[in-house]
Amino acid sequence: xxxxxxxxxxxxxxxxxxxxxxxxxxxxxxxxxxxxxxxxxxxxxxxxxxxxxxxxxxxxxxxxxxxxxxxxxxxxxxxxxxxxxxxxxxxxxxxxxxxxxxxxxxxxxxxxxxxxxxxxxxxxxxxxxxxxxxxxxxxxxxxxxxxxxxxxxxxxxxxxxxxxxxxxxxxxxxxxxxxxxxxxxxxxxxxxxxxxxxxxxxxxxxxxxxxxxxxxxxxxxxx
Ligand code: IYR
Numbered sequence: 001x002x003x004x005x006x007x008x009x010x011x012x013x014x015x016x017x018x019x020x021x022x023x024x025x026x027x028x029x030x031x032x033x034x035x036x037x038x039x040x041x042x043x044x045x046x047x048x049x050x051x052x053x054x055x056x057x058x059x060x061x062x063x064x065x066x067x068x069x070x071x072x073x074x075x076x077x078x079x080x081x082x083x084x085x086x087x088x089x090x091x092x093x094x095x096x097x098x099x100x101x102x103x104x105x106x107x108x109x110x111x112x113x114x115x116x117x118x119x120x121x122x123x124x125x126x127x128x129x130x131x132x133x134x135x136x137x138x139x140x141x142x143x144x145x146x147x148x149x150x151x152x153x154x155x156x157x158x159x160x161x162x163x164x165x166x167x168x169x170x171x172x173x174x175x176x177x178x179x180x181x182x183x184x185x186x187x188x189x190x191x192x193x194x195x196x197x198x199x200x201x202x203x204x205x206x207x208x209x210x211x212x213x214x215x216x217x218x219x220x221x222x223x
Contacts, residue, residue, distance in 0.1 A: 038201035039121035056156035062143030071182040083118035086172040108209035121198035166200040
């Protein structure tokens with residue numbers, strides 16, 4: 001059934017000069033986003049995280065089924081469980097499960113199996129993808145689930161950065177333990193990514209390797 005369409009009333013038109021300035025300003029802002037691995041334990045109000053998750057929920061997605069669920073974790077007990085289980089998996093990963101090529105690729109980042117920030121940071125946001133959506137008591141398939149959840153996660157990271165928080169994307173492998181820890185162990189939902197959010201620690205650093213971004217020519221052709 002086709003549904004009503006509404007007039008587009010919230011589009012804002014800018015002059016080309018203004019658009020260029022806005023695009024430049026945005027680039028300068030997003031360039032300051034860095035994955036950090038040392039977080040302060042300073043508290044961050046839940047209201048800020050709520051707004052960022054609302055922003056993530058506006059992401060374009062397949063058939064507007066919004067195939068995602070977010071679990072925002074502030075509980076010290078649950079963070080401790082996540083740290084313990086993630087570190088056990090990472091130990092196996094760094095001990096060889098990753099394979100030589102992957103471990104070589106990670107050397108410039110200086111990462112290892114220790115993940116103290118999983119306990120230090122005030123918020124861990126577990127992102128889940130959903131195969132199906134329930135609508136008026138009916139189970140409906142979701143479409144482009146991976147793409148949709150990826151875009152929503154990008155929106156989330158951008159919203160957290162814009163709010164003034166440091167972030168890290170973390171993908172312990174396998175991530176299935178997150179389903180149990182977050183109480184979402186069902187056959188419809190799969191853990192997609194864990195986003196760590198909080199203030200950077202005073203001694204937080206960023207690896208030089210992570211700053212080296214490809215040039216426009218390298219990443220784009222105009223034809
Ligand atoms: N999940 C591991 C390994 C890791 C993998 C990639 I690809 C990175 O860009 C960074 C780390 C860890 O968090 O240490």
